Every structure is written in structure tokens, then in C-alpha cells.
Amino acid sequence: MSHYYQTNAITLSRQDARENDRVFSFYTEGHGKVLAQVTSAKKIKSRLSGHLEPFGIVEIGVVKGIRKNRLASARAKNRYENIFKNIEKIFCAGYCLRLVDEIVREGVSDNKIYTLLHSGLKTLDTQEINGSIKIFNAIFTVKLLAILGYQPQVENCIGCAKPLIDGNNIFSIKRGGVVCAQCADALDSGTRVCPNDIKLLRLVLRLEMIDILKLRASASVFKKFNTIVAEFLKFHLH
Ligand SMILES: [Zn+2]
Structure with missing residues (x-):
């Protein structure tokens, strides 16, 4: 090996x-989340630090250690400069990086996470965000949770597996999806969802990250989506 x-x-x-060193956290294309120490990273002349700025792709060389890894090389390949020019984009990109850093464990390697993060940054670099910070972050969150095995079930009723007919459907955080009126009776709590709410959830899960800023829905549908995702994330973080 x-x-x-x-x-x-x-x-x-x-x-x-300790001293002038820093530990960087990366999500890598081939090895999942990796922590690696950079010696003398705090010094102005640090050879590697300049290549490790956020919001870009960097090619790194890692020496694996028993207790810790050491970063041997770093070469910036692509920097998404447009993100730096817009405070909303900086906020969204920062959220995506932080969320992956917080909820993905070291060594968990899934190329879908790398692709999601990469396309999230690319979307922010190439498209206008126009006040859609909350919805962008919520969509990224739900897509990341889906990759990690917590995909909300929104196609059929999670209780009886029957198709969801328009009516009193509930999104149950605890059960992880939508339940029909019959199955919802026994539930303690949940958020009532209308057909447009369910439609948005389905679309978000189907669409690629690069297409999500084209999604259109009413303010109330977006608001409910944000609330459901925030509760869903909170539930799975604890
Ligand atoms: Zn049911």
C-alpha cells in the first residue's frame, strides 16, 4: 500500500x-475527506499556503502517516474567482464547505460528494444567485443528506407505499418522508405539504446542482421547503 x-x-x-503549522481539511476526488498538516503554513513565505485558498480545485500530494498526514505538495488548478466578487456567493460557498466538513467523517470516500461540492462551486461561479441564498443552501443540504443515505422519501407514502393523492399529506421528519392522510393519523407531528411542496422536493432530488437555480416556485413553497430541510438536518445531526 x-x-x-x-x-x-x-x-x-x-x-x-502547534508553532507555525496548520491542519487543512480537504474533500478529495479519490480519498474522501482528508486531514493533512502543513508545516510552517503560517509563515508568509509558505510555499503551499497560497495554493490552498477556498473556492477552487487544488491538486494535492499527501504523505500518509500513522497518526497524521502531511501535505507534500499543492498546486491550484482552478479558482472560482466570481464567487469572491459577490457576498451572497461567498456565503453560500462557505456554507457548502462547512457542511461537508462538519457532517462527513474523515476517510468517507464517495465520488458523489466531490461532484456535488464541485458542481455547487461551479454553479455559484457561473450563475446569478439573486437573493436565493437560503434556497441554494437548503438544496445543497438535502442533496448531501441524500448521498449520505438520508434521502427523503417523496414518491409514495412512506407508511403504506401507495401513491400520494392530493390532500392532507404530511412530511414526517422522524420517518424521513411524506405520509398520506391515513398513515399520518398516528404521527405526533409533521409539516403539512401541498402538491407543489412535494413537486419541489421531487425536482430538487432529480435535478443536477447546475440546474437548481432555474427552479421556480412561490415564496411560500420555498419557505416551507427551507423549514423542512432545516428540521431534517437538525434531526439527523443529533
Ligand atoms: Zn399511507
């Missing part, structure tokens, strides 16, 4: 370590 590898990565966060 090799002790050194090179891979494309997205910088998630950095933390000061």
Missing part, C-alpha cells in the same frame, strides 16, 4: 496547529 498519493481536492477548512 502506497504511503503517498496525489489527488484533486477542495479545501474545506484550516486550523492552526
Whole structure:
């Protein structure tokens, strides 16, 4: 087994370590989430630090250690400059990086997470956000949770598996999906969802990240979606 590898990565966060060192957190293309120490990273002349700014793709070389990894090389490949020019985009991109850093464990390797993060940054770089911060972040959240095995069930009733007919359907956070009026009777709580709410949930799960800013819905549908996703995330974080 090799002790050194090179891979494309997205910088998630950095933390000061002892003396002038820093520990960087990356989501990599081939090795999932990786923590690696950079020696003397705090020094102005640090050879590697300049390549590790957020919102871009960097090719990193990692020397694997028993207790910790060391970053041997870093070369910035692509920087999404347009994100830096817009405070809303910075906020969204920062949220995506932080969420992956917080809820994905080190060593969890899934190329879908890398692709989601990459396309999220690319979307922010190439498209206008126009006040859609909350909806962008909520969509990224639900897509990440789906990859991690917590995909909300929105096609059929999660209780009886029958198709959802227009009416008193409920999104049950606890059960992880939509339940019909009959099955909802026994539930303690839930959010009532109308056909348009269910339609938006289905579309979000089907569409690629690059297409999600084209989604149109009423303010109340977006608001309910944001609430459901926030509660869903909270439920799975605890
Ligand atoms: Zn049912």
C-alpha cells in the first residue's frame, strides 16, 4: 500500500496547529475527506499556503502517516474567482464547505460528494444567485443528506407505499418522508405539504446542482421547503 498519493481536492477548512503549522481539511476526488498538516503554513513565505485558498480545485500530494498526514505538495488548478466578487456567493460557498466538513467523517470516500461540492462551486461561479441564498443552501443540504443515505422519501407514502393523492399529506421528519392522510393519523407531528411542496422536493432530488437555480416556485413553497430541510438536518445531526 502506497504511503503517498496525489489527488484533486477542495479545501474545506484550516486550523492552526502547534508553532507555525496548520491542519487543512480537504474533500478529495479519490480519498474522501482528508486531514493533512502543513508545516510552517503560517509563515508568509509558505510555499503551499497560497495554493490552498477556498473556492477552487487544488491538486494535492499527501504523505500518509500513522497518526497524521502531511501535505507534500499543492498546486491550484482552478479558482472560482466570481464567487469572491459577490457576498451572497461567498456565503453560500462557505456554507457548502462547512457542511461537508462538519457532517462527513474523515476517510468517507464517495465520488458523489466531490461532484456535488464541485458542481455547487461551479454553479455559484457561473450563475446569478439573486437573493436565493437560503434556497441554494437548503438544496445543497438535502442533496448531501441524500448521498449520505438520508434521502427523503417523496414518491409514495412512506407508511403504506401507495401513491400520494392530493390532500392532507404530511412530511414526517422522524420517518424521513411524506405520509398520506391515513398513515399520518398516528404521527405526533409533521409539516403539512401541498402538491407543489412535494413537486419541489421531487425536482430538487432529480435535478443536477447546475440546474437548481432555474427552479421556480412561490415564496411560500420555498419557505416551507427551507423549514423542512432545516428540521431534517437538525434531526439527523443529533
Ligand atoms: Zn399511507
